[in-house]
Amino acid sequence: MPNPARNPPNAPPQPAGPAEPDSPVTLVDGETGAWALSFAVHLAVLFLLAALTAILPSDRRPILSATPVEPIEDLLPEEFRFSNETEDQIGALADAGASDAAPSAPLPDMVSEVLLKIEPTALTGTVEAFEITEPVMTSPTVTDDMLVKGVGAVGATGAAGAVDRITQEILTSIDQRPTLVVWLFDQSGSLKPQREEIAQRFDHIYEQLGVIAAAGDPAFAKHKDKPLLTAVASFGKGSTLLTPEPTDNLEEIQAAVRAIKDDDAGVENIFTAVGTVANQYRNYRLKSPRRNVMIVVFSDEAGNDVGRVDETVDLCRKLEIPVYVVGVPAPFGKREAFVKYIDPDPMYDQSPQRVAVEQGPESLVPERINLRFLGQRDDETLDSGFGPFALTRLCYETGGVYFTVHPNRTMGGEVQPWQTSPMATYMSRFFDERVMRRYRPDYVSVAEYQRNLSNNRAKAALVQAANLSLTEPMEDVRLDFPKLEEAQFAESLTRAQRDAAVLEPRLERLVGTLQQGEPGRRTLSEPRWQAGFDLAIGRAMAAQVRTEGYNTMLAQAKMGMAFKDKKSDTWVLRPSDNISSGSVLSKEAEKAIAYLEGVAKQHEGTPWALLAQRELATPLGWEWREEFRDLAGRLARREANANMPRPMREEPVPPRKERRPPPKL
Structure with a gap:
């Protein structure tokens, strides 16, 4: 077959010559090489793509899904929500609370009282650092001249x-x-x-x-x-x-x-x-x-x-x-105190007069029960360690x-009424302000105070008991019983039992109110509330034990008692440790004493400890004692003196100065 390349179409015909031998036959000619090269390139591309699928993330991973949860609006109480407003004060007394206070004294106080005023910073920007060079904190060398702002009171x-x-x-x-x-x-x-x-x-x-x-x-x-x-x-x-x-x-x-x-x-x-x-x-x-x-x-x-x-x-x-x-x-724990008033005009009577003034209490409402029992009127005025609550x-x-x-402020000493200065309040005891600082009242609004009471049964019970004891004062109880004849003696015992019968339900209600708060006592953390509740329930239970024991002793006397000494003419009830072991009264007495001893030990140097110690000084039981008071002789002398004419005075008695009522103070 003629080669087209050798015989172009327009070329003249060539003459025929001798025949050429055929070209050698090969496995790969020009077209086969091109195909092989193309095949190799595509195979390499396939291998490359396969390798990429092992390296790159797969599109067929498992899909995770979750059901959306509605936000819980009340998860945090309102008091702990964050504010968008900047604070212009830092420290324990500032709006940010105690978390911003840092102790800097050699020995930090139990509660930081630092109040540092700073200029308010912007909501955004560089945080400023404030260097405190002279912090006011309690230290081992604290003096009476050092003032701590917001401390509550300084004597x-x-x-x-x-x-x-x-x-x-x-x-x-x-x-x-x-x-x-x-x-x-x-x-x-x-x-x-x-x-x-x-x-x-x-x-x-x-x-x-x-x-x-x-x-x-x-x-x-x-x-x-x-x-x-x-x-x-x-x-x-x-x-x-x-x-x-x-x-x-x-x-x-x-x-x-x-x-x-x-x-x-x-x-x-x-x-x-x-x-x-x-x-x-x-x-x-x-x-x-x-x-x-x-x-x-x-x-x-x-x-x-x-x-x-x-x-x-x-x-x-x-x-x-x-x-x-x-x-x-x-x-x-009281609203009123009494001022020693002496008329400023010497033309009038200069003897002291007791004038009631409202100077308390130190808390929003009284947090102390007011008991009057067995001739010991609880009208002594003690320093609370603080000023009137609102001020x-x-x-x-x-x-x-x-x-x-x-x-008359003298730490550790007792001030007698005659020692009280004119125009000053009758106060028998004062307490160290450094000790009382731990017992600071809750300086909060009425609404917040009520919330605090509703959140703790012990606090609510104490305030309710204090209100009960103030509105229903405990009456004095008779302890001396003259015996000139049986009928007269029995009548005096009956009258005393009648008084005790009036007193018992009041004390029972008082104790019951406080016992309802005992579960909340375990969660109390403030020393003031701990001391107040323990003293109240200890005193109330002690009074109840004494009253029930008193009634029992009267019933015993009505059954008949004979004097050991023929000269004796009076039966007298005196406090005693004599309480029947294992009886209900004995168990209640032990519980009352445990509360009172805890107050005296744990709150030393405070008015709560002082009252607990006084309560413990009087035993909770009773015993009868006989005495000779010469009742018959007194009656005879009284009748004789009544029939005798009064002797004439040689010198006329000078007229007493007029006593005018004091003004409102």
């Missing part, structure tokens, strides 16, 4: 001493920025001597400040404006500003204090007055240049407008105005201090 023997300690607070405030101090005085007549004392003390206060200023103290040098301004106001039923404008003139300040007139109406609207003053000078806090504002209150009562404490606290906290109060100690709460929540002032 002092006089108003002047309290003012001297406030002077340091003024200096600290001036070191931060210029300061306005408002002195707010109670107009009651009982505070007149204190007002004069304070007016005289201003010389020392402002002289001290002036000396420091002259010495070039940085607290004064770095402020162009006057570093310290003063305003004076008074209050009774209403409030009055005695300095038209804040001043730094000492004579003007003293004149304003001495110009305060006594108000005998007996109404002290303290919280209204504090709120009025705070609003009056709020521009000093809000407008530039800003000043610090401090309010210092002088009063000797708890205030008649305590219902306004919440709004006053909110206002002062909003304006960052600390309130300091120089006042009286609250009586332990102390105002100081506590605004970063101030309440000063409990009493001229």
Whole structure:
């Protein structure tokens, strides 16, 4: 077959020549090589794709699925939800709570009282670090002059001493920025001597400040404006500003204090007055240049407008105005105390008079049962270690201090009534404020206090029992039974049994109320509530054991008792440890003693421990004793004296001075 390549179509025909031999035959010609190369390339691609499937994730993995769960809205209580607002204070007393307080003293206190004011930071941005160089904490070298803001109360023997300690607070405030101090005085007549004392003390206060200023103290040098301004106001039923404008003139300040007139109406609207003053000078806090504002209150009562404490606290906290109060100690677990009043006019009777004033309690409501039993009237007034609840709460929540002032404050000593200073409250015992700090009342609103009671049965039972014992006072019980004849003796026993029969159901109700709270006692963690509940149930059960034993002894006497000594004429019931072993009364007595001994041991140095020790000092059982009191001879002498004419006095008795009733204090 002719080769087309050799004979192109248009080429001329070639002549025929001799024939050429055939080309050799091969396995791979040109077309076969191309096919083989293509096959190798595709095979390599297939191997590459297979390798990629082993490396890359497979599209056929198992699919996991879950059913969506609805969010639980009430998983956390409202109190623990996070706030989007920034805090402008940190520390145990700030809004952020105790978690922001860090102890810095050699030995940190049980509860941190640090309150550090800082400028608010932005919601976003770099977190600032604040270096605390002078923390205020309890340390081994703590002195009585160290103030801890918000502590609740600080003891002092006089108003002047309290003012001297406030002077340091003024200096600290001036070191931060210029300061306005408002002195707010109670107009009651009982505070007149204190007002004069304070007016005289201003010389020392402002002289001290002036000396420091002259010495070039940085607290004064770095402020162009006057570093310290003063305003004076008074209050009774209403409030009055005695300095038209804040001043730094000492004579003007003293004149304003001495110009305060006594108000005998007996109404002290303290919280209204504090709120009025705070609003009056709020521009000093809000407008530039800003000043610090401090309010210092002088009063000797708890205030008649305590219902306004919440709004006053909110206002002062909003304006960052600390309130300091120089006042009286609250009586332990009682609303009223008695002032030793002596007529200031020597033309009238100068013998002391007991005037009731409302100075307590130290808690929102009384948390102490009030028992009167067996001739031991429970009307002794003890220092609670704190001021009246509402006023102390105002100081506590605004970063101030309440000063409990009493001229007879002597730690560890007992003050007799005749030792009490004129115009001071009758108080027989005072307690170390450093010990009492652990027993601080719950300075909260009424609503929060009620929530606390509803959350713990022991707390609720204690408050209910305290209310029962105050509204149903326990009557005194007869212990002496003269026996001139059987009929008269039996009648006196019957009357005593009748009195005990009235007392028993009241005590049974009191004990039953407290026993309902025993399950909640195990969860109590606050020392104050622990001591209060244990003392209450221990005293109530002890009184119940004594009453039931008393009734048993009367029944025994009615069955007949003979004197061992023929001269004896009187049967007397005396406390004794004699209680039938294994009886119901014996078991109740053991339980009461266990509660009381626990209080005395675990809460030493407190009013709860003192009352527990006194309760333990009187045995819970009874025994009869016979005595000779010469009843027949007394009757005979009384009849003889009644028939004898009275002798004439040689000298006329001088007329007694007129005794006029005391004013409202």
